[in-house]
Amino acid sequence: MENQSKKNQQATTVHIPVLLQNVITVLAIKPTDTVVDGTLGGGGHATHILEKLGPDGTYLGIDADDTALTRVRKLLGRDKRMHFALGNFRTMDTLIQEGGFTEVNKILLDLGLSSDQLEIRSGRGFSFMVDEPLKMTFAHAPDKSTLTAWHVVNEWSEESLADIIFGFGEEKKSRRIARAIVEARQIESIDTSTELATIVEQAVPRKGGAHPATRTFQAIRIAVNDELGALEEVLGKSLKILAPGGRIAIISFHSLEDRIVKRTFIEWEKEGLGLRITKRPIVPSRKESIENRRSRSAKLRCFMKAE
Numbered sequence: 001m002e003n004q005s006k007k008n009q010q011a012t013t014v015h016i017p018v019l020l021q022n023v024i025t026v027l028a029i030k031p032t033d034t035v036v037d038g039t040l041g042g043g044g045h046a047t048h049i050l051e052k053l054g055p056d057g058t059y060l061g062i063d064a065d066d067t068a069l070t071r072v073r074k075l076l077g078r079d080k081r082m083h084f085a086l087g088n089f090r091t092m093d094t095l096i097q098e099g100g101f102t103e104v105n106k107i108l109l110d111l112g113l114s115s116d117q118l119e120i121r122s123g124r125g126f127s128f129m130v131d132e133p134l135k136m137t138f139a140h141a142p143d144k145s146t147l148t149a150w151h152v153v154n155e156w157s158e159e160s161l162a163d164i165i166f167g168f169g170e171e172k173k174s175r176r177i178a179r180a181i182v183e184a185r186q187i188e189s190i191d192t193s194t195e196l197a198t199i200v201e202q203a204v205p206r207k208g209g210a211h212p213a214t215r216t217f218q219a220i221r222i223a224v225n226d227e228l229g230a231l232e233e234v235l236g237k238s239l240k241i242l243a244p245g246g247r248i249a250i251i252s253f254h255s256l257e258d259r260i261v262k263r264t265f266i267e268w269e270k271e272g273l274g275l276r277i278t279k280r281p282i283v284p285s286r287k288e289s290i291e292n293r294r295s296r297s298a299k300l301r302c303f304m305k306a307e
Helices: 002-011 020-027 044-052 066-076 089-098 115-119 149-155 158-167 174-187 193-203 214-225 227-241 255-270 286-291
Strands: 034-037 058-063 082-086 104-110 242-252 274-276 299-305
Touching: 020 044, 020 104, 020 242, 020 299, 034 044, 044 058, 044 066, 044 104, 058 066, 058 089, 066 082, 089 104, 089 227, 104 227, 149 158, 149 174, 149 214, 158 174, 158 214, 174 193, 193 214, 214 227, 227 242, 227 255, 242 255, 255 274, 255 299
Parallel strands: 034 058, 034 104, 058 082, 104 242
Antiparallel strands: 242 299, 274 299
């Protein structure tokens, strides 16, 4: 029964694509386009973009999570226009080349964590809602040399912990949380997501709203996967990847991510490399925010490369 349960988890998705119609609009998909999705996730955006592609269109879905790729293969793998690549989007140029693609017209990056990784047991400890080993890495085959949340929580200094929790999580009580983590690990190592969440909650008791460990988990995940570095790297490559007139659309969920995207797009426009399709970020409607609470902090920006 356990094996069957795992198969069912891989074949289904609970992820709801964010700003779906807005993404379709700003990317302006043409029937013959080659679209590269650097964060395939549950395949929600892919399903609808494929509807805009004609028989000669191509879709390359990239994800660092092999479970996500397995899941979407079951959903969309029979579509001959659909191709898959396992890897981090920061190596998008290499993955595109290895896939034999010579021209890319559209790039999509949804920087949010998939609901599948939060609500379906991933075994990686992304969420404090399930008790799992403290890993938080997107690496599909982590080994002893792979940085994990366990290393960050149990080995990094109190000052470093406080800095990332404040910087990446924008948590005002970062020093209190870092101190609590260090005190707890001196007694015994912190091995699971539930243990870490409990320590944070005891240091910063809940006062309504989001769970007090939300920002801490976000910060550690960003640090473990070098998410901001990956974003900077893929942005540095994207204009070379895109064909003239091509577009890149990015959905961010964190102010630091959005700041990087905004600054980059403005600089590109000033240099005459293309035009910002979105002068201001597109945000979810009130209806979408109510129906999908995880969409509330989403911001969509799009840039078109010069012809």
